[in-house]
Amino acid sequence: MHKTALKLFMIPTVLADDTQDQVLSPGVISAIESLDIFFVENVRTARRFISSLRLGKVIDELTFIELNKDTPEAETYDALKRLTRDAGVISEAGCPGIADPGAVAVNLAHQLGIQVVPLVGPSSILLALMASGLSGQSFAFHGYLPIDKVQRKKMIQTLERESRQRQQTQLFMETPFRNNQLLDTLLETCQPDTMLSIAADITAATEFLKTMPVRNWKSNKPDLHKRPVIFSIG
């Protein structure tokens, strides 16, 4: 089979438990129905996700190929090269290829002439931006901020400056158990009139989305401990 006839589907998953019936597009469901080979960030989560869709697929007959940050690129390359059927990429949460190792598989797929097909599903970054009211004409996502406290403050100041100079919304995140500390650092570092948007538990029943000037957040701090959050300033 000629490689150019093969497709690699980028398959979004859920951001919050039990939301699959609300947030997945029909394209995602039909791709999962038609495939039996998946590159996945975590095999256990991927199995559970596919089971949750109740498509009648026999999970034990599916092939899962691990693709996480420790997977050697050569291993993914070989697996793609050996493909004789279409395959999918599924990450831990949200859209594969965004803030996860899925982009490696896509990069290699382009090199091998495999057609990449992105499917519509939830992205916490995009949903946070849509709900922020901050500029969606120009925006940047930076992933995790530096862990070192001094470097972190410097980075926040840089992002605040760029958001003003470029009128560009700056989005970033933190490991959920350190969200409250990041919020404290933001509130003590940013100018009082800088707009800060907090998007927590996106798509869940506990979803919290709010944008206010930094000065207003100081006396209204939400508890963000262990909740997935996207922060934006603009």
Added chain:
Amino acid sequence: MHKTALKLFMIPTVLADDTQDQVLSPGVISAIESLDIFFVENVRTARRFISSLRLGKVIDELTFIELNKDTPEAETYDALKRLTRDAGVISEAGCPGIADPGAVAVNLAHQLGIQVVPLVGPSSILLALMASGLSGQSFAFHGYLPIDKVQRKKMIQTLERESRQRQQTQLFMETPFRNNQLLDTLLETCQPDTMLSIAADITAATEFLKTMPVRNWKSNKPDLHKRPVIFSIG
């Protein structure tokens, strides 16, 4: 009715004709079913979009409030303030609040204490990034590049430099009838080994998604005239 009880739904629409059954999440469909007031970028397109869903809604009984780049902010503010029922925001294509005037309504909704609910749907920017194989750990979207040829070249050089220094994917777009010229300018301005990703007609049957070094594009130029395209370099 207290404003805090009100919701403003951010409702994505399609990127390509006749794709509604593939790309819209069930959350979008149920929001449209439940609402009868919509802030829309273009009334005619919005009516046609809602009709295309065949939900049995009587289009003439719905209220459409125009929200485009020429709408005075005070007009949108007054309309939001007068709301006594939940409403939706629909843009011309894809996700409202991203690269369109929808963010204004969201900003005002936050000021008025109206809850903003973003719904999952197609975003050409996000789908292009997912399919690019370029870094999704850090990325920036810049909207349209400057029209002036000298400024445009300078901007491309800046973006290329930032993509290297920051390992940050740079995404941008052009008015569809000038896409071929932008591609020419990119090919004559960028370094031969810079990776260029072209995402055209995303979600349509004619979808074209490819990432190659600039040197390889020179002898393989696709015709991008009048096709919606997201360009990325990284």
